[in-house]
Amino acid sequence: MGFFLNLYILNGQSASDEFLGKTFNQGEYQLCKNQENQVFLIGKNDFFSLNSNKVHQYSQPVDSLFKQMNLSSLQWVAANNKIYLTSSSGGYLFEFNEKGIKRIDNSSIERAYYSSAFFTNDNKLYKLGGYGFWEFKSQLLKFDFTLKDWVLQDTLLDDNLGFIDPIVSTTDNFIYIVSPTIQNNFLGTIKANDYILKYDLNTKKIKKIRFDFFKYENYFVNKQYQKSQLSNTEKVGVLNAFNPINFALFDFEKNTIQNAYLDSPLYPEFSPVFSGDQIYSLSSVKSNPQNLFLVQASIIKYQDPSSLTSYLDYIPLSLVFIFLLLVLVFVIFKLRSQLVLGNRFIKKGYKKIKIDYDEFYFLDKLVKDKKVENQDLISYFDRDGKSYDLNVKRKNAMISRLAFKIQTHFRIEIFEKVASPVDKRQGIYLLTKKLTLLEK
Numbered sequence: 001m002g003f004f005l006n007l008y009i010l011n012g013q014s015a016s017d018e019f020l021g022k023t024f025n026q027g028e029y030q031l032c033k034n035q036e037n038q039v040f041l042i043g044k045n046d047f048f049s050l051n052s053n054k055v056h057q058y059s060q061p062v063d064s065l066f067k068q069m070n071l072s073s074l075q076w077v078a079a080n081n082k083i084y085l086t087s088s089s090g091g092y093l094f095e096f097n098e099k100g101i102k103r104i105d106n107s108s109i110e111r112a113y114y115s116s117a118f119f120t121n122d123n124k125l126y127k128l129g130g131y132g133f134w135e136f137k138s139q140l141l142k143f144d145f146t147l148k149d150w151v152l153q154d155t156l157l158d159d160n161l162g163f164i165d166p167i168v169s170t171t172d173n174f175i176y177i178v179s180p181t182i183q184n185n186f187l188g189t190i191k192a193n194d195y196i197l198k199y200d201l202n203t204k205k206i207k208k209i210r211f212d213f214f215k216y217e218n219y220f221v222n223k224q225y226q227k228s229q230l231s232n233t234e235k236v237g238v239l240n241a242f243n244p245i246n247f248a249l250f251d252f253e254k255n256t257i258q259n260a261y262l263d264s265p266l267y268p269e270f271s272p273v274f275s276g277d278q279i280y281s282l283s284s285v286k287s288n289p290q291n292l293f294l295v296q297a298s299i300i301k302y303q304d305p306s307s308l309t310s311y312l313d314y315i316p317l318s319l320v321f322i323f324l325l326l327v328l329v330f331v332i333f334k335l336r337s338q339l340v341l342g343n344r345f346i347k348k349g350y351k352k353i354k355i356d357y358d359e360f361y362f363l364d365k366l367v368k369d370k371k372v373e374n375q376d377l378i379s380y381f382d383r384d385g386k387s388y389d390l391n392v393k394r395k396n397a398m399i400s401r402l403a404f405k406i407q408t409h410f411r412i413e414i415f416e417k418v419a420s421p422v423d424k425r426q427g428i429y430l431l432t433k434k435l436t437l438l439e440k
Contacts, residue, residue, distance in 0.1 A: 026291065027073070032076045032085070032096075034083055039275050040083070044067045063101055065103055071085075074088065077120040077125065081097075082096060083096040088115065089112070089132070113131070113141075116130030117167055121173070125142065126143070129162065129163035129164075135183075136182070138157035138162050140152075141153065157182065163182055165179065165181075165226045167238075173202050177196065177197040178236055189403035190407075191403070191407040194211065222241045224241045225241070227268060228241065229271050236250040237250075245261055246261055255307060257305065258303060261300055266295060339433055341363050348409075351410065353405050358381075358398050371428050377429070414433040414435060415430060415431055416430055
């Protein structure tokens with residue numbers, strides 16, 4: 001039985017009373033399901049079927065690299081009557097067929113695609129986005145079973161932009177890409193994303209669908225949404241970060257959202273598995289985060305689908321109302337558009353954000369000199385005799401953090417990085433918006 005003497009299944013129907021009250025080490029097993037909705041805990045030496053409550057030993061060899069990996073962090077999809085598992089950081093691809101586990105790739109993209117989306121369409125395997133080698137990507141990769149390698153299909157974003165922690169749903173030959181934030185890799189800045197991307201796998205055409213992530217902040221405006229996504233659902237299913245008995249199914253094709261409620265809360269460490277009216281999840285033990293237990297919750301209620309966004313429901317306005325609205329907007333804009341830099345804060349109208357000492361130094365110099373040399377800013381961080389590379393990282397982190405705060409709260413960019421007119425190899429930061437320095 002191996003590890004299964006240490007398995008703990010909480011809530012709902014237990015797989016076997018023999019396993020109640022037991023835990024297992026993180027990394028030893030991964031929770032998956034096949035195309036027939038059968039749920040498995042796939043391990044290094046055996047696997048467990050939650051549908052039949054049976055432990056199975058492998059009749060064929062298990063790849064040696066697979067046995068060395070942290071299985072709990074692997075991504076997976078079901079296709080071709082098999083389950084495929086890939087490392088979260090790159091291209092290693094393993095095939096599980098209930099007899100054994102073998103590696104089927106010859107790829108060399110390890111450590112290049114952390115937090116990429118791994119999905120299937122028409123029994124083909126895809127990866128989208130991911131972080132590696134100091135940049136976020138928007139590349140769509142497809143696994144070629146003949147070459148046994150990942151092949152670039154398309155780059156979905158222009159201007160050196162990349163998705164941050166994307167999740168994907170598929171309908172026919174379309175994929176819907178959900179990424180609340182994107183990064184400008186050249187500037188190192190993160191900004192909010194206002195769109196869901198609809199991508200045609202056949203024609204490679206992209207349609208942007210405007211989407212207000214903050215309207216659904218319980219699901220998307222937090223760091224938990226990627227690991228709270230219900231794996232392998234046709235719709236985007238995400239658990240509510242603030243109400244763990246609720247999850248929502250987003251259907252971007254039909255422009256609807258459907259809420260569902262569970263009989264017990266879920267606190268997943270990795271993406272839960274959705275099977276019928278059951279959701280299975282691996283959760284950590286509070287006293288020892290390296291230990292996991294299996295949770296099973298039942299869906300007890302579905303709400304009727306409702307409209308996802310209201311931007312399609314335009315209401316005709318009279319000319320008088322439009323005129324009055326424009327006048328009101330103009331007045332408010334004049335009152336609230338002024339940007340003010342104070343001691344450790346930036347203010348625009350009634351909105352105010354705090355900034356730290358380094359951010360204030362940068363903005364204060366921008367206001368006074370209208371530009372800041374990139375090299376001067378790096379030298380500013382040389383305060384404790386650390387390496388040049390570390391000072392560059394400090395500078396980039398400060399710039400990225402500041403740009404993200406300004407974009408998130410004010411929805412504008414007030415500075416940009418351009419090539420120096422004196423030396424094209426060097427960069428300078430320029431002030432692009434009027435910023436008034438508040439006198440002390």
